[in-house]
Amino acid sequence: MRTTIVVFLKEILDNLRDRRTLASALIMGPIFGPVLFAFVINLSIERSLDDVERTISLPVIGQQHAPNLIRYLESRNIEVVDGPTDTAAAIEAVKTGASDVILIIPESFGEQLQDTVPAKLELVSDRANTDAERDARRARGALHAYSQELAAVRLSARGVNPLVLRPLNIDEVDVSTASGRSAILLGMMSYFFIFAALMGGMYLAIDTTAGERERGSLEPLLCLPVTRNQLILGKIAATCLFMMLSLTLCLVSFFFALKFMPLEQLGLSPNFSPGVVLAALLLFVPFILLGAALMTLVASFTKSYREAQTWLSVVLVAPTLPILIVSILTLRPRFEFMFVPSLSQHLLLVDMVKNEPVNNLHVAISVLSTLVFGALLTWICARLYRREGLLG
Amino acid sequence: MIRVADVHKSFGAVRAVRGVSFDAPDGKITGLLGPNGAGKSTTLRILYTVLKPDAGTASVDGADVVTDGLNARQRIGALPHGSGLYPHLTARENVAYFARLCGIDKGEIDDRVAEILRLLEIGDFADRRTKGFSQGQRTKVSLARALVHDPQNVILDEPSNGLDVMATRSLRNLILKLKDTGRCVLFSSHVMQEVAALCDDICIIANGQVAIDDSVDGIRRRTGCDDLEEAFVKAIHLVGPE
Numbered sequence: 219m220r221t222t223i224v225v226f227l228k229e230i231l232d233n234l235r236d237r238r239t240l241a242s243a244l245i246m247g248p249i250f251g252p253v254l255f256a257f258v259i260n261l262s263i264e265r266s267l268d269d270v271e272r273t274i275s276l277p278v279i280g281q282q283h284a285p286n287l288i289r290y291l292e293s294r295n296i297e298v299v300d301g302p303t304d305t306a307a308a309i310e311a312v313k314t315g316a317s318d319v320i321l322i323i324p325e326s327f328g329e330q331l332q333d334t335v336p337a338k339l340e341l342v343s344d345r346a347n348t349d350a351e352r353d354a355r356r357a358r359g360a361l362h363a364y365s366q367e368l369a370a371v372r373l374s375a376r377g378v379n380p381l382v383l384r385p386l387n388i389d390e391v392d393v394s395t396a397s398g399r400s401a402i403l404l405g406m407m408s409y410f411f412i413f414a415a416l417m418g419g420m421y422l423a424i425d426t427t428a429g430e431r432e433r434g435s436l437e438p439l440l441c442l443p444v445t446r447n448q449l450i451l452g453k454i455a456a457t458c459l460f461m462m463l464s465l466t467l468c469l470v471s472f473f474f475a476l477k478f479m480p481l482e483q484l485g486l487s488p489n490f491s492p493g494v495v496l497a498a499l500l501l502f503v504p505f506i507l508l509g510a511a512l513m514t515l516v517a518s519f520t521k522s523y524r525e526a527q528t529w530l531s532v533v534l535v536a537p538t539l540p541i542l543i544v545s546i547l548t549l550r551p552r553f554e555f556m557f558v559p560s561l562s563q564h565l566l567l568v569d570m571v572k573n574e575p576v577n578n579l580h581v582a583i584s585v586l587s588t589l590v591f592g593a594l595l596t597w598i599c600a601r602l603y604r605r606e607g608l609l610g
Numbered sequence: 611m612i613r614v615a616d617v618h619k620s621f622g623a624v625r626a627v628r629g630v631s632f633d634a635p636d637g638k639i640t641g642l643l644g645p646n647g648a649g650k651s652t653t654l655r656i657l658y659t660v661l662k663p664d665a666g667t668a669s670v671d672g673a674d675v676v677t678d679g680l681n682a683r684q685r686i687g688a689l690p691h692g693s694g695l696y697p698h699l700t701a702r703e704n705v706a707y708f709a710r711l712c713g714i715d716k717g718e719i720d721d722r723v724a725e726i727l728r729l730l731e732i733g734d735f736a737d738r739r740t741k742g743f744s745q746g747q748r749t750k751v752s753l754a755r756a757l758v759h760d761p762q763n764v765i766l767d768e769p770s771n772g773l774d775v776m777a778t779r780s781l782r783n784l785i786l787k788l789k790d791t792g793r794c795v796l797f798s799s800h801v802m803q804e805v806a807a808l809c810d811d812i813c814i815i816a817n818g819q820v821a822i823d824d825s826v827d828g829i830r831r832r833t834g835c836d837d838l839e840e841a842f843v844k845a846i847h848l849v850g851p852e
Binding site (some may be wrong): 220221224225228231232233235433434435437438439440441442443444446455608609 | 616
């Protein structure tokens with residue numbers, strides 16, 4: 219025990235003096251998450267504002283033939299600008315992407331309206347171009363609405379209730395956007411916590427085998443009158459401490475960062491109170507042992523520091539896979555999911571953040587199974603640390 | 611006292627050590643001499659327990675290196691080939707870390723470390739971080755680290771590699787000092803002159819086997835060569851390839 223503590227304390231001192239470890243544990247892990255999160259949130263907000271209120275500009279050919287229509291469009295936040303000279307030029311402009319959508323009002327428009335024959339309008343757009351389609355949809359919608367209004371006026375003039383044209387009243391409730399977006403955002407959040415934890419211990423995990431070997435300090439260390447179990451346990455414990463530090467910092471920085479993000483505009487109201495922060499920390503603690511053992515294990519198979527770094531970047535991504543699959547399929551927490559580390563933490567965190575009741579049995583299974591996996595991997599690490607090939 | 615009896619070790623198809631036996635008694639300096647790849651390092655690694663022999667036995671003060679590795683290591687101070695230090699720790703911290711791991715009492719550690727640093731003339735760079743140390747400085751600190759728990763048996767794998775004249779001299783003095791205090795010193799080298807100048811016994815190894823195990827004069831006599839280099843070359847050829 220004393221030996222393990224000596225190793226533990228030395229690793230802490232050593233790594234506190236290592237700029238690379240400190241940068242990844244104290245800066246990279248904790249800051250990367252909130253910054254990326256803020257970026258995605260702002261992007262989402264910009265997009266959603268786009269759809270409703272933003273003024274679009276619409277080139278119109280032949281404005282003089284339909285002054286009423288032009289006024290109507292302008293009342294719908296559509297700014298009418300001068301279009302190209304003729305139809306051919308309009309088609310060319312949309313094709314090349316110079317304009318997203320162009321409205322052409324033929325000379326006969328006014329006359330046809332007066333004669334109550336369908337008045338012809340031409341709308342040039344490129345449906346395959348999704349970005350341009352957003353503006354085109356706005357223009358199309360406005361024209362339809364104008365058409366409906368004219369119809370209503372005509373019916374009223376003939377003494378018919380305009381509502382005969384609306385046999386159905388469809389009231390659509392769209393739940394997809396807000397909750398869908400929040401599922402992805404919350405999924406990101408739990409991944410950032412896992413990422414921060416792993417980043418915090420990555421360099422220590424490499425140092426335990428590949429680093430010590432490359433430096434030539436492993437062999438003298440193994441010549442000492444200590445058992446290898448004592449050495450590796452001290453090293454894994456130090457790795458866990460740095461992971462814990464990084465995770466805690468990440469949670470705290472999220473706590474403050476969320477206060478400055480306009481989440482309500484997206485219809486999100488995550489509960490990230492100090493209580494939830496603390497619960498999240500406790501929820502992710504078992505994952506730290508698992509992560510430390512996993513990284514140490516992977517690094518122990520590598521020949522050099524660089525090779526270890528390459529493989530560990532794969533380990534950084536691995537915990538996202540179950541989270542990603544569940545987020546895409548929008549699966550709800552289930553008993554059997556709780557046996558999967560990283561996934562169980564993610565699902566439970568989402569429940570907490572959404573202010574939904576958390577199933578205590580689920581928590582117990584998540585904690586226990588993650589700890590068992592962690593202990594198992596630690597045991598395998600210790601076994602591998604005893605083999606001769608360790609010295610390379 | 612180190613005993614090696616008919617030790618074998620293979621790495622895959624490569625038979626690195628093929629039946630090496632020798633004794634290294636207390637109060638004497640024993641040299642393990644041989645060309646590169648002769649099996650010197652493998653033999654020493656078996657002695658300080660990081661490798662297990664395929665066959666044969668080896669013991670340190672009676673502690674078997676396989677069945678009683680912890681005790682054997684307790685009685686050894688080892689300087690493996692190409693030993694590295696922790697670059698973020700100072701020389702003193704590097705040595706103190708090993709002192710703690712060897713189980714030296716807390717109250718004694720500072721004194722012990724100061725003493726060994728003085729003995730090895732590590733004064734002016736004792737409190738500098740070891741990053742950027744010269745090869746000579748690194749070897750001195752590695753030696754201090756290996757000797758800090760005052761071991762009865764000292765195993766040095768090519769300790770003079772990369773050392774300049776002055777550093778080699780102080781290393782030689784240290785080894786003689788260890789001998790005078792009754793320690794068992796076993797070190798390896800591929801330089802005949804270095805071994806001849808220091809050793810009481812020389813064990814010449816070639817192709818994983820012992821060619822000659824004798825005193826300097828004994829080797830001269832048995833090979834019939836007065837010139838040591840000639841004697842070394844002749845001895846090596848006593849052992850043919852497999």
